[in-house]
Amino acid sequence: MRWEIYPLDKDLFPYVENDAVTKEFLQKLFEILFIFIKETNDRDMKVLNFKHPEEMFKNLDLEIPNNGKSLQTLLDDCHTTLKNQVRTGHPRFFNQLSCGLDLVSMAGEWLTATANTNMFTYEIAPVFILMETVVMRKMREIIGPGWENGDSILAPGGSISNLYAFLAARHKMFPYYKEKGLSAIPGQLVMYTSNQCHYSIKSCASVCGLGTDHCVEVPSDERLIIERKAQGHIPFFVNATAGTTVLGAFDPIDEIADVCQKYGCWLHVDVSGLLLSRKYRYPRFQGVERADSLTWNPHKLMGTLLQCSTIHFKEDGLLMSCNNMNAAYLFMQDKLYDVKYDTGDKVIQCGRHNDIFKLWLQWRAKGDEGFEKHMDRLMELSEYMVKKIKEMSDKYYLILEPEMVNVSFWYIPPRLRNTPHTPEKEKLLGDLCPIIKGRMMQAGTLMVGYQPDDRRPNFFRNIISSAAVTEKDVDFLLQEIDRLGRDL
């Protein structure tokens, strides 16, 4: 084998004409990746092999050399990297809404990498641009009537999607803003959002010049709008969250839409998922079609690989008039083809990663029906978990009835069982979360997140959003936390 003479990247395409080394290198990589995929799906394998940063640094050779390493070393690097990576697609990974390893979506991402193009023009991404058109239209149709002829774009993550909504709202209300800036607006702009919203909403207020003091963290209270108007301020943007990050709670979209209508505010809805399930869509999304914009992240409940976020507008043309900078040197109008398919001028990014192919391919694989079943199954498993927690009410305390796949709870060790549930006890239970999480990571058997919120100390928030999870994994989770925490 040629490998014995240490080929370098100079032995790959395009440096050589013969394909042998390239094929062998990629085939070997394929084997390494496939082992990782198998192990990810193997319940006998750990979710992670935890090491502290300093220990990890010592164990790995991360240095950038002066002279290039051999292809064999690169393959070893790949192997070592995966060995030390957390298996986010493992059936016992409950840590994040974006997890699982959908293999069709992954196949899509391999192809995306191989095609290596930029989504800014039809010229260099013809098929992908058309796929984006098709899938975005479909998603708007799912949002509801009145959205078919709107506009949409894929953005690098939900936070940037939310930023696009904010920018469009401001542009719609003050079209001269783009040139003149905030100083030309006759009053302080104010936005409203539920305090359970994703922090990126508040971030918009900071980035775009409102200041976070003018992001009022109550979405639907008319009085707070009237109060600000009385001060000469201009309420212009309301965010409703359909599935909050921590609790998975739903703001009452229809009620908020009434307030927005009355006061001429833009309504944005930030959606975690579930729109595809007829069973769970109502009443959660009642009134969603009344929104002006909507963020929907397929990398969450749909299991599309990271990153895959979409932002939709009911009105067409806004994205373009809001964001275009007339960069004639990039987005020429005198092209061979119909330039309405060029998207580069619609976004504040210039380069845009191809996030559509993996979603398109996955949707082809599942069909609407498959995605709906997937959503329903995740909800069914979450309901199963709630049922089990209630059955084990000595060991577990359910914080609230979930509306989504977020199940929030405390673990109660033996010494605290059979004592009244008081704020002091909540504090004690909260103190246990980081300890149990630490043990969990050291053991490597499980990953569940915890955090405080504005009303509670630390608590566990379990997320079931991976197709790999079964009832037995939920059972395991509850047994394992008990095993890890019972002496505390």
Next chain:
Amino acid sequence: MRWEIYPLDKDLFPYVENDAVTKEFLQKLFEILFIFIKETNDRDMKVLNFKHPEEMFKNLDLEIPNNGKSLQTLLDDCHTTLKNQVRTGHPRFFNQLSCGLDLVSMAGEWLTATANTNMFTYEIAPVFILMETVVMRKMREIIGPGWENGDSILAPGGSISNLYAFLAARHKMFPYYKEKGLSAIPGQLVMYTSNQCHYSIKSCASVCGLGTDHCVEVPSDERLIIERKAQGHIPFFVNATAGTTVLGAFDPIDEIADVCQKYGCWLHVDVSGLLLSRKYRYPRFQGVERADSLTWNPHKLMGTLLQCSTIHFKEDGLLMSCNNMNAAYLFMQDKLYDVKYDTGDKVIQCGRHNDIFKLWLQWRAKGDEGFEKHMDRLMELSEYMVKKIKEMSDKYYLILEPEMVNVSFWYIPPRLRNTPHTPEKEKLLGDLCPIIKGRMMQAGTLMVGYQPDDRRPNFFRNIISSAAVTEKDVDFLLQEIDRLGRDL
């Protein structure tokens, strides 16, 4: 073979325990991808098979079905997609600065997809977070003395990187801005940039509330700073471009740094590449270490797969204090490990795609030396092209001596040869660009970009940034444009 009974995605992991169908599906995908890679590197294959959007729609089945398609159909989809995609890694693709198909970087992206994680915490991306630390520090060391202990982050594209610089500059000057907003600043903020800068700089002015009227498109003219100050405005941010998008021109960084120092402005430098070449670094980057922030996109001259953009700051801590929203529910401080490695709170994104692995692996493969040789080779080829154009001065008009890999020229058809070069002639030559480009795309033999700038009608801008290009490809390019355009 089981394939005859039409397996669906339900026959893959995690829906089944047996790995046979999964492995076969991915192996077949691998074969399809490898054929594309081979064809990309084959000069006998076309760069693209152009179809107009409507024709493409007719030829492809892009619809999302109600019921999922078989795995064989998905593989056919992959094949068809690649057949209709532009081969951006083809040796005759000269259309964009981000092109080529570096196979080690691609291998890295396959692994990245398979590992499917988010870069916001060490908890779920331990190895990748450490790689980011190592590579970012290395890049800062390359920028120059004083940068070692700064801070950096990978962002989704150069435009967002530039936005991060803008936000940090504003935060540094007005720390209360984050909460109070623009209305609390005692004057109109003004930014300065060369008019050849990337349009994302102007976009910052729009997004962040300055208004594009307050983005002055001259970078280093003291008078324009004094003039605005006299109006009570606050000049605060200057962008210098090191390698402009169209012409590849370099702003005089050192001179601009003098002005910034005198007037207390933040200096940002937007870099296309070349920093890694000792031969070409000076005098182009003279004074670069005096900047406060610097955008550097490895997906450009370094050939890293899209997207890979980095933003660097000389001062540590700014990114965090500027962008963090204290999202205690995501970025807890009471974790098992040292949370200084968690990056989520430093960015306005929440999810962050893993763009580091493909760069790290590529740098391991090339070493510093390999990247330097790559840069020098690209410049050598550009110089070769300039020489050829000068030799063919009857057929080609060189617009200016390039400082980078951008070679700007007009093609002169026989009927316009031997006539004086006047503005009227430039207009005629400009009119030919879209026609020749159209023919080029129809023929599929070549891709070169064209655009107007503020001083000229359309002209061709050739980019050599792919390792696949050789002198013979440059020769081919010049022959082919002549073949396509000589009757015009």
